Amino acid sequence: MPVISQDLVQSNLAIDQAEVKRRLLAGETLLTDTPDHVLEVVGVLESYGEVLDAYSINLIYQAEEQFLNPFPIFKFLDGDLNPAKIWRHLNHDRINFEYAEYCQKAMFWHATGGMDAYLDSAEFADNCRRIIAAKRRRDPLLALLNPLFPGFLPELIRSAATTHALGQFWRVMSDLFLDLAAAEREGRVCSIPQVVDFIKDGLVAAAANPIEYSVEIDGERFWVLPPQAGLTFLVDVAVPYVEAVFLRGMPFLGTVSFNAQAQQISPDQAKFTYGALYADPLPSMGAGIPPSLLMQDMYRHLPEKLHQWYLERTRGEGDVRVKICMSFQKSMFCVTNAAINGTMPHPLTSSDTAAQAANAAYAEAWAQRLGIARTDCLAASLPGGLKS
Amino acid sequence: MLLSSLLLIPFLGCLALMVWPGSPSPGRLRQITIVILVAQLILSLVTAAQFDPAAPGLQLQEHHSWVPGIGLDYALGVDGLSLPLVLINGALTLVSAVITRDISKRPRLYFAMLLLISGAVNGAFLADNLLLFFLFYELELIPLWLLISVWGGVNRAYAATKFLIFTAVSGMLILGAFLGLALLTGTVDFSLTPVLSERLAMGGQLWLLGAILIGFGIKIPLVPLHNWLPDAHTQASTPVSVLLAGVLLKLGTYGLLRFGLQLFPEAWARLAPALAIWAAVSVLYGSLAAIAQTDMKRMVAYSSVGHMGYVLLAAAADTPVSLLGAVFQMVSHGLISALLFLLVGIVYRKTGTRDLEVLRGLLNPERGLPLTGSLMIVAVMASAGLPGMAGFISEFLVFRGSITAFPLATLLSMVGSGLTAVYFLLLVNRAFFGRLAITPPSGDAAADARLDVQLSSVAPRETIPALALAASIVFLGLVPSSLGSLSEVASTALANLTAGVG
Numbered sequence: 001m002p003v004i005s006q007d008l009v010q011s012n013l014a015i016d017q018a019e020v021k022r023r024l025l026a027g028e029t030l031l032t033d034t035p036d037h038v039l040e041v042v043g044v045l046e047s048y049g050e051v052l053d054a055y056s057i058n059l060i061y062q063a064e065e066q067f068l069n070p071f072p073i074f075k076f077l078d079g080d081l082n083p084a085k086i087w088r089h090l091n092h093d094r095i096n097f098e099y100a101e102y103c104q105k106a107m108f109w110h111a112t113g114g115m116d117a118y119l120d121s122a123e124f125a126d127n128c129r130r131i132i133a134a135k136r137r138r139d140p141l142l143a144l145l146n147p148l149f150p151g152f153l154p155e156l157i158r159s160a161a162t163t164h165a166l167g168q169f170w171r172v173m174s175d176l177f178l179d180l181a182a183a184e185r186e187g188r189v190c191s192i193p194q195v196v197d198f199i200k201d202g203l204v205a206a207a208a209n210p211i212e213y214s215v216e217i218d219g220e221r222f223w224v225l226p227p228q229a230g231l232t233f234l235v236d237v238a239v240p241y242v243e244a245v246f247l248r249g250m251p252f253l254g255t256v257s258f259n260a261q262a263q264q265i266s267p268d269q270a271k272f273t274y275g276a277l278y279a280d281p282l283p284s285m286g287a288g289i290p291p292s293l294l295m296q297d298m299y300r301h302l303p304e305k306l307h308q309w310y311l312e313r314t315r316g317e318g319d320v321r322v323k324i325c326m327s328f329q330k331s332m333f334c335v336t337n338a339a340i341n342g343t344m345p346h347p348l349t350s351s352d353t354a355a356q357a358a359n360a361a362y363a364e365a366w367a368q369r370l371g372i373a374r375t376d377c378l379a380a381s382l383p384g385g386l387k388s
Numbered sequence: 389m390l391l392s393s394l395l396l397i398p399f400l401g402c403l404a405l406m407v408w409p410g411s412p413s414p415g416r417l418r419q420i421t422i423v424i425l426v427a428q429l430i431l432s433l434v435t436a437a438q439f440d441p442a443a444p445g446l447q448l449q450e451h452h453s454w455v456p457g458i459g460l461d462y463a464l465g466v467d468g469l470s471l472p473l474v475l476i477n478g479a480l481t482l483v484s485a486v487i488t489r490d491i492s493k494r495p496r497l498y499f500a501m502l503l504l505i506s507g508a509v510n511g512a513f514l515a516d517n518l519l520l521f522f523l524f525y526e527l528e529l530i531p532l533w534l535l536i537s538v539w540g541g542v543n544r545a546y547a548a549t550k551f552l553i554f555t556a557v558s559g560m561l562i563l564g565a566f567l568g569l570a571l572l573t574g575t576v577d578f579s580l581t582p583v584l585s586e587r588l589a590m591g592g593q594l595w596l597l598g599a600i601l602i603g604f605g606i607k608i609p610l611v612p613l614h615n616w617l618p619d620a621h622t623q624a625s626t627p628v629s630v631l632l633a634g635v636l637l638k639l640g641t642y643g644l645l646r647f648g649l650q651l652f653p654e655a656w657a658r659l660a661p662a663l664a665i666w667a668a669v670s671v672l673y674g675s676l677a678a679i680a681q682t683d684m685k686r687m688v689a690y691s692s693v694g695h696m697g698y699v700l701l702a703a704a705a706d707t708p709v710s711l712l713g714a715v716f717q718m719v720s721h722g723l724i725s726a727l728l729f730l731l732v733g734i735v736y737r738k739t740g741t742r743d744l745e746v747l748r749g750l751l752n753p754e755r756g757l758p759l760t761g762s763l764m765i766v767a768v769m770a771s772a773g774l775p776g777m778a779g780f781i782s783e784f785l786v787f788r789g790s791i792t793a794f795p796l797a798t799l800l801s802m803v804g805s806g807l808t809a810v811y812f813l814l815l816v817n818r819a820f821f822g823r824l825a826i827t828p829p830s831g832d833a834a835a836d837a838r839l840d841v842q843l844s845s846v847a848p849r850e851t852i853p854a855l856a857l858a859a860s861i862v863f864l865g866l867v868p869s870s871l872g873s874l875s876e877v878a879s880t881a882l883a884n885l886t887a888g889v890g
Binding site: 005011280315 | 739740752753754755823824825826834837838839840841843844
């Protein structure tokens with residue numbers, strides 16, 4: 001057998017837990033700072049920003065206009081029932097809003113963060129009762145369903161609340177990523193540390209933004225997530241989102257055979273490691289992993305500069321979604337990096353021993369979780385390693 | 389003159405390539421070869437159009453006395469047994485030329501040898517004289533030896549020499565049988581007629597048939613005469629493997645039917661039970677050996693050994709249905725094995741290996757070889773005899789035609805058919821399913837899952853020959869009458885020589 005050419009297989013060294021912790025405490029970025037990484041991260045976040053804009057608009061539309069609609073057939077059309085748009089939708093010339101729903105379901109199921117506590121509160125139950133009473137007046141199906149299954153409609157309202165909250169979160173993130181791309185074009189951002197700082201500043205600026213949600217029924221407005229609940233952007237949505245989508249995720253068919261009965265999937269949801277930071281960008285067999293829907297969407301909005309960069313590598317257009325996924329993971333490590341930096345208990349420059357110990361414990365906790373993620377994408381690509 | 393032109397076109401093409409003025413590029417030589425082979429294929433189709441399937445015996449005959457003193461006549465003819473093989477020779481030599489790329493070493497000689505083989509094989513299939521057959525049979529030997537020894541793999545010298553020795557012995561035995569026939573009957577008539585052998589005592593017939601069986605058994609090859617084949621395939625380049633498996637092995641099975649069964653029907657009937665057992669042993673050995681292989685090409689080569697055993701089983705049973713099955717098996721195996729070798733060649737070119745302990749996940753839609761993998765699944769399904777494809781028709785006819793004559797041997801061969809599914813599913817499962825990798829498993833699943841594989845994609849033009857072969861396999865499976873109508877009369881006539889063993 002001839003020796004297999006080294007050009008065909010590249011194996012980047014994964015960064016271990018100790019190195020993750022060291023970089024976090026030293027104020028270094030998790031992603032190695034190289035010009036290629038800047039191009040990849042900023043470019044892919046720009047396309048992600050465009051996609052999040054569409055996701056955000058649709059999630060908010062669904063939560064407000066398709067509220068408790070038992071047959072939301074046109075939920076992805078944002079209220080525009082133009083035949084040409086319906087045809088494009090059926091022809092799959094559209095954004096995959098299913099991915100947004102996947103993320104919403106991940107958040108809803110993992111149920112982490114402060115918003116989830118509010119969704120189980122007595123105050124929220126009162127809101128639901130008022131909303132259902134108003135809604136069932138004109139909706140015989142709901143009037144029939146609610147007495148039969150009293151838990152069903154409140155659960156749908158909880159789901160709608162998560163949907164709206166995620167829509168609000170992505171509104172902010174979309175603008176932030178598009179601003180980042182503009183900043184890079186203007187020369188204000190030209191390195192990975194600057195990218196991470198830009199995202200961190202954006203998150204910190206929006207941290208206290210209120211998360212509110214109301215619906216209109218028969219001309220009357222009802223609060224689902226009222227201002228009095230005190231829900232905010234960072235703690236109640238951003239952190240649960242990172243936990244549910246970046247870290248935990250959900251096991252899906254097509255990548256690995258999971259046998260739940262043999263406990264190959266942990267019965268403890270908190271130990272799930274199927275999120276975006278752990279996913280293999282290379283799909284196995286013909287099954288598309290859920291992120292591949294996102295890759296299709298980002299491909300539609302890929303900046304030309306990044307597109308050309310991809311075309312010069314390996315199979316050009318042929319494996320572009322894998323390349324986008326790899327770049328996306330790098331960018332998500334930057335976002336996670338920004339979130340960790342922004343939520344570090346004390347400034348890294350603090351000379352106080354207790355503060356340093358708290359920071360070290362915090363960094364250690366993150367390092368344990370990220371140490372088994374796809375940290376192989378963090379190193380600089382080997383020179384020419386990706387060239388065809 | 390039609391049949392002569394099937395010889396003249398490739399031979400004159402070979403000559404033209406050798407004396408072509410200047411230094412034409414390999415690409416230009418390939419184009420010229422393809423044009424010549426297209427002309428040959430068209431003429432083969434014209435021959436098929438002029439062939440009357442309802443008429444028994446040889447048709448479109450040409451006869452010229454050549455060296456009357458030794459009984460060598462230039463006599464050609466075609467019947468339902470040889471016509472499908474002439475067609476498949478035309479098609480597969482063309483495929484071999486089309487898939488030949490990057491021939492930098494002596495391209496002129498390479499393409500000339502390809503044409504020479506094609507012409508010699510046509511001559512062997514069309515020869516209506518024993519000595520003429522032998523001339524063509526030997527004529528393809530040297531070009532094939534050159535194709536392996538000059539353009540083969542690392543151990544090409546060993547494989548080519550082994551091939552040469554085995555096939556030379558095969559030729560000597562066949563020539564010995566032909567001369568023995570003349571010697572024992574006291575004539576110098578080498579025309580293809582069973583009348584001669586009827587003058588012989590059974591002992592003489594058995595000796596001559598024995599030589600024929602071993603001679604062609606080497607070429608087919610049958611166990612234990614198969615030793616040369618896996619090495620020849622492993623070291624041969626992909627186009628040569630396609631030609632070897634698709635066409636050249638059929639010289640052996642064709643010879644067995646034409647010069648074994650047809651020349652010595654009485655002795656054949658006597659030996660038939662032993663031949664059936666030999667066939668079953670060959671099928672089972674080939675299949676079990678294929679299971680043990682880790683080199684994709686060797687696995688396909690051993691599968692050829694097994695599948696050629698079906699032809700011997702069908703010939704041993706010697707019923708109209710089984711003999712029709714034998715013709716089907718020759719054609720379908722030609723197409724299927726050509727497709728398998730072609731696909732293995734693509735895998736090898738893209739990954740640099742054929743090792744089943746190294747290759748994984750090649751069906752990956754983004755970074756792997758998805759179309760090649762899909763076609764491989766089609767090919768292994770056809771080889772395993774799934775309905776709707778050529779392999780099913782041939783195996784069904786062989787088994788249906790043989791089960792009453794030799795139930796045990798047929799049942800054992802059917803087990804071999806099941807084993808085909810075993811080794812080819814192993815191949816598909818190991819090389820094409822799972823996460824893409826072209827390195828041995830490291831034992832660390834997390835590290836394996838981090839491999840970034842950079843295979844280049846397969847250009848559509850590289851897949852066109854494979855698609856054409858796959859389409860013809862499905863066509864033959866869905867419309868078996870297209871081939872059956874050509875060969876039914878000939879196979880029935882052949883079976884009537886012994887009135888069927890069973």
